[in-house]
Amino acid sequence: MKFTIQVNTGPYTHQASDSAYQFTRAAIDAGHDIHRIFFYHDGVNNATEYSVPPQDDRNLQQLWSSLAAEHNLDMIVCVAAAQRRGILDEGESKKNGKSGVNIAPGFQISGLGQLIEGGVQSDRLVVFGD
Amino acid sequence: MSTLHTVNKSAFERNSLESCLSVCKADASVLLIEDAVVSALQGTSVSDQIKQATDKGIKVFALGEDIKARGLSEKPLMDQITLVDYSGFVKLTTENDRVQNWL
Numbered sequence: 001m002k003f004t005i006q007v008n009t010g011p012y013t014h015q016a017s018d019s020a021y022q023f024t025r026a027a028i029d030a031g032h033d034i035h036r037i038f039f040y041h042d043g044v045n046n047a048t049e050y051s052v053p054p055q056d057d058r059n060l061q062q063l064w065s066s067l068a069a070e071h072n073l074d075m076i077v078c079v080a081a082a083q084r085r086g087i088l089d090e091g092e093s094k095k096n097g098k099s100g101v102n103i104a105p106g107f108q109i110s111g112l113g114q115l116i117e118g119g120v121q122s123d124r125l126v127v128f129g130d
Numbered sequence: 131m132s133t134l135h136t137v138n139k140s141a142f143e144r145n146s147l148e149s150c151l152s153v154c155k156a157d158a159s160v161l162l163i164e165d166a167v168v169s170a171l172q173g174t175s176v177s178d179q180i181k182q183a184t185d186k187g188i189k190v191f192a193l194g195e196d197i198k199a200r201g202l203s204e205k206p207l208m209d210q211i212t213l214v215d216y217s218g219f220v221k222l223t224t225e226n227d228r229v230q231n232w233l
């Protein structure tokens with residue numbers, strides 16, 4: 001079965017991004033297809049490579065990036081939510097006159113259309129948030 | 131067409147469980163995750179509502195990992211509640227025709 005997962009909270013606001021990660025892994029383990037993971041609202045904070053949590057804390061950004069690399073996942077970050085929260089790829093950074101690029105490996109910045117397309121193309125849309 | 135409802139807030143903090151149960155059809159399933167798992171304990175102020183729902187045929191589940199994370203594994207849970215793990219959560223989303231996440 002094809003799933004799209006929507007994540008609405010960051011790693012340090014609510015359990016939801018942990019729940020989304022565990023659910024995604026379980027779905028992959030069960031042989032399902034993850035069509036897309038869409039990070040929206042504060043969920044875009046999962047995508048910053050500049051986060052440096054203590055070594056004995058889980059690092060959700062790295063967990064997502066590794067999962068994406070391992071299973072070739074399509075992880076999309078909402079552009080408007082990302083710009084507000086300072087999550088930039090090279091194009092957005094240049095366009096807005098900023099000096100840094102902090103989007104983590106495996107994440108891509110795109111629009112809300114990708115969430116709608118994910119919902120249409122998938123059998124199930126599962127939302128995790130506060 | 132059956133629906134899986136997920137509820138993630140404690141019933142003592144928000145009324146999402148009550149709202150969810152009030153619109154559930156008899157063939158629906160409700161999965162308690164995150165802070166909502168406290169509603170699975172015996173003898174709370176929402177136990178009667180859950181009992182009424184299961185009497186109607188609604189199936190109520192709770193995520194075992196979130197119960198364990200809150201130190202509630204040894205506490206008595208309502209007989210009406212079935213524990214699932216994350217693979218059971220995934221299975222519930224596929225066994226029902228739709229998923230409604232109450233946030």
